[in-house]
Amino acid sequence: MIPEELQYTEKHVWVLRTGEEEVRVGITDIAQDRLGAVVSAHLPRVGDVLTVVQGMGQVKSAGAAFDVHAPLSGKVVAVNDELASNPEMANEDPYGEGWLVALDLTDTGELDDLLDASAYQELVNQS
Incomplete structure (x- = not known):
């Protein structure tokens, strides 16, 4: 199931617009499924300034690591501090309680470069 209200990257990261210039970010169900049981999440700090496609953290399972851009x-x-003590939330609810960070956008025009649900589904079908 790929939620229609979200936007996506080709690197299996989702974006939910939560305000005029604010978004919430997480990894997709596809990403968490490929990882397996998540054991930790290393995320940026509140106040960090990120640029598009810059590495912003890593989600790890017992046998793999997923670099989040x-x-x-x-x-x-905002950072989902709950993931530190409950990393399994990234598996159990990747589109809800398993979110990673919230960003105040520098350029809302970058939203136009993201995939919609149908384009992301097509990408997933090809891999």
């Missing part, structure tokens, strides 16, 4: 440029305004 910033889908958009902006300042980190």
